[in-house]
Amino acid sequence: MTELVLENVGKTFGGVVASENVNIRVPAGRITGLIGPNGAGKTTIVNMITGMLALSSxxxxxxxxxxxxxxxxxxxxxxxARTFQNIRLLKDASILENVMIGFHMAERSTLLSALFRLPGAAKETRDTRAAAMALLDRFGMTHLRDHPAGSLSYGHQRRVEMMRALAADPQLLLLDEPVAGMNEAESAELARIFRELTDEGRAILLIEHDMRFVTDLCHHVYVLDGGKVISEGRPADVLADPVVVTAYLGESIDAA
Ligand SMILES: Nc1ncnc2c1ncn2[C@@H]1O[C@H](COP(=O)(O)OP(=O)(O)OP(=O)(O)O)[C@@H](O)[C@H]1O
Ligand SMILES: [Mg+2]
Structure with missing residues (x-):
């Protein structure tokens, strides 16, 4: 099965070392956690994986x-496919439209065939709409499909971002703090969906500050601090690691 592998990855911004000798594996069918205090370098890792930042090494x-x-x-x-720590949606477009944008990646017809409205392209648009509706159904948002994305609650906007990422039917999903700002019921519902997604054979890399959420969901966790992996293993073991406890000193770590 396809596995994402980071080998000795490094990134410097001028004098700032954001990543140093990072080795991470994200296997299919598993939820892998990436945690660490603020500024540890988590988002930088996702930016390098998705090509938004060039690696230094x-x-x-x-x-x-x-x-x-x-x-x-x-x-x-x-x-x-990824979601962003700071939500990026077309705020005036409807939820359905925002999700359908994600299918751009999965479309088989070329831009040219779409322009000439060839039958294949027309069918794909109908298929795309149906597939987007299926995603809305999965995330319990069908009734909101025509609402402008900008009018939604924070938690709902996060879900729209996730649906848009899933529209491309990715094998690997990178989630940068997906349940930040959500209540307990909302994050429990997402946990269920994340498990389903990996049961289907996808891989998830989950960045999250909520340690209980990480412990419940992740098979394997990497802890970053100062751009380096300082610990890795099963969530319970990692959270009990003195090196990790020290790294989080001064921050509230809810290791329930
Ligand atoms: N584009 C950039 N230019 C310069 N420095 C950057 C850039 N992006 C990140 N950094 C620096 O790299 C370090 C790691 O930042 P990063 O955003 O990856 O941390 P993080 O673990 O995602 O933090 P948080 O939990 O707050 O989201 C920080 O010191 C940050 O200031
Ligand atoms: Mg971040």
Whole structure:
């Protein structure tokens, strides 16, 4: 099965070392956690995996595909999709439209065939709509499909972002703090969906500050601090690791 592998990945911004010798594996069918205090370098890792930031050193592969120097759209074509820590939606467009944008990646017809309204493209638009509706149903948001994305609660906007990422039918989903700002019921519902997604064989890399959420969901966790992996293993073991406890000193760590 396809596995994402980061080997000795490094990133410096001027004098700031944001990543140093990072080795991470994200296997299919599993939820892998990436945690660490504020500024530890978590988002930087996701930005490098998705091609938004160039690596300063190291290598990233997904199965047989070398992603290290690939452009973001090629990395998306290779089966990777992400959500952002700061939600990025078209606020005036409807929820359905925001989700349908995500299908752009999965469309088989070329832009040219779409322009000439060839039958294949017309069918794909209907299929796309149906598939987007199926995603809305899965996330319990069918009744909100015509609402402008900007009018939704924070938790609902996060879900729209997730649906848009899933529209491309990715093999690997990178989630940067997906339940931030959600209440207990909302995050429990998402936990159920994340489990389903990995049961279908997808891989998830989950960045999250809520330690209980991480402990409940993740098979394996990496802890970053100062750009380095300082601990890895099963959630319970990692959270009991003195190195991790020290790294979180001064921050509230809810290791329930
Ligand atoms: N584009 C950039 N230019 C310069 N420095 C950056 C840039 N992006 C990140 N950094 C720095 O790299 C370090 C890691 O930042 P990053 O955003 O990856 O941390 P994080 O673990 O995601 O933090 P948080 O939990 O607050 O989201 C920080 O010191 C940050 O200031
Ligand atoms: Mg971040």
């Amino acid at each position: 190291g290598r990233i592969t997904f199965g047989d595909t070398d992603l290290t120097t690939m452009m973001p759209h090629r990395i998306a074509e290779a089966g990777l």
